[in-house]
Amino acid sequence: MIERKHKRLKYHHDENSDNESGDDELGPNITDLGPVDYPSGEHRLQHPYCLWFAKRPNRSHVGTEGYGQSLRLVGQVGTVEQWWALYSHIVRLQDIAPHRDVHLFKKGIMPMWEDPANKKGGKWVMRLRKDHGSRAWENLCLAMLGEQFMAGNEICGVVVSTRYQECLLNIWNRTASDIATTARIRDALKRLLNMPANVTLEYKVHSDCLKASKTVIPYNTLKS
Amino acid sequence: MSSSPLAKQVTGSKAIPTRKVVINDACELPNYYSATPGGTLYSTTPGGTRIVYEPSFIMNLRNSPLSKTPPTYEIPSSLLRGSTPEKKTKSPSKRHYNKNHIDSTKRDTKQIEDEDQFSLDL
Numbered sequence: 001m002i003e004r005k006h007k008r009l010k011y012h013h014d015e016n017s018d019n020e021s022g023d024d025e026l027g028p029n030i031t032d033l034g035p036v037d038y039p040s041g042e043h044r045l046q047h048p049y050c051l052w053f054a055k056r057p058n059r060s061h062v063g064t065e066g067y068g069q070s071l072r073l074v075g076q077v078g079t080v081e082q083w084w085a086l087y088s089h090i091v092r093l094q095d096i097a098p099h100r101d102v103h104l105f106k107k108g109i110m111p112m113w114e115d116p117a118n119k120k121g122g123k124w125v126m127r128l129r130k131d132h133g134s135r136a137w138e139n140l141c142l143a144m145l146g147e148q149f150m151a152g153n154e155i156c157g158v159v160v161s162t163r164y165q166e167c168l169l170n171i172w173n174r175t176a177s178d179i180a181t182t183a184r185i186r187d188a189l190k191r192l193l194n195m196p197a198n199v200t201l202e203y204k205v206h207s208d209c210l211k212a213s214k215t216v217i218p219y220n221t222l223k224s
Numbered sequence: 225m226s227s228s229p230l231a232k233q234v235t236g237s238k239a240i241p242t243r244k245v246v247i248n249d250a251c252e253l254p255n256y257y258s259a260t261p262g263g264t265l266y267s268t269t270p271g272g273t274r275i276v277y278e279p280s281f282i283m284n285l286r287n288s289p290l291s292k293t294p295p296t297y298e299i300p301s302s303l304l305r306g307s308t309p310e311k312k313t314k315s316p317s318k319r320h321y322n323k324n325h326i327d328s329t330k331r332d333t334k335q336i337e338d339e340d341q342f343s344l345d346l
Contacts, residue, residue, distance in 0.1 A: 042290060043277070045275060045277075046275040075297060080282050083282070084291030085290070085292070086295050088286070088305070089295065091304065092305060095305075142283070146276060146277035146278060
C-alpha cells in the first residue's frame, strides 16, 4: 500500500513539474490528481469526488474565463476515510475569507456551468447565517457522499460560497428541466439539513444565471 | 413458570435492531420498488446497487486512524487547517523552496499572488 501511495504522489508531482513556467505549482492548471486510490479496508464511496477552491473574480474580469482561472483543485476522495483525511486537514469554513467558493464535485465534472454535465443543469440555493454554515455544509457533503439524495446520477456536486455575514450552499444537478428530480432533491435537502418544511428554496437554472440578476430568498432559520 | 435468573439470561429476548424512517410525503419514497426508504437498494444485480452511507455512519469513521492521516497529495499551504499567513510565507514546501532559490523575483510575485488569492481571516 505504501508503494502505491508513493506512486500516486509521484504522479502528482510529475504533473506539476510539467508547468515549467514556475508560475504556480498548485495553480489552476492542475485539473487531475491521477487515479483515485481504493486501499482495502477503507469504505469506498459510490463516486470519487474532487474538492476545489475558488476566489470570486473582481467585477473587472467577470465572465467565465476569469472564474475558471481562479479554480484550484485541492484534493480528491474515493473513500470515507479519504474524505475525512482531506476535510480535517483543510481550513475550516469559518476561517475562509468572504467571496470564496469551495466545491465538492464528482470527479470528472468541473464545477463550472460550461462543463457538459452542468450545461443543462441548475442548482438549489440556500442562504444561511455564517454560524450555521459549517454544520450545514458538512451535512450537505456527507449526504452527497453517502448517496442520500436518491436522485440517480443527477447530482453533480455541492458548493459553499462565503460572504461577510452569511454563506450560500448550493447543490447542482444535471437536468434543470427534470422537475420531479429537482423536487426530490429539494425535499431531501430539507430533510437532511433539518429545515422547517415550509421553507422556500430557490432553484436557479445555470443558463439563466449568466443573464439574470441575483435575488435569493433569505433563509436564516436553520435548526442547528 | 418461574425460571431461574440464569435461564432467563440465556433465553431472554432481544429486539431485532431496526431503524424507522418517517415518511411524511409520497415524494420521499424511493423511485424504485427494490429500494427501501432511506435509500438502500436490496437488489444485487450488477450495477444496480448503490453504495449508500448514513451521515451518522460516515461521522463514526471520522476519528479512525486512516481518517486522521493527511492525504498523500500536497494541500496548498494557504488552505491547510491551522495555517496562518505568517506560517505560510515562512515554511513553504521543499519544492517551493528550491524554486524560490532559482528566481527570487518570481517568488515575491508568487507569494503576493498566493496571499491575495486565499488570504485567511484569522
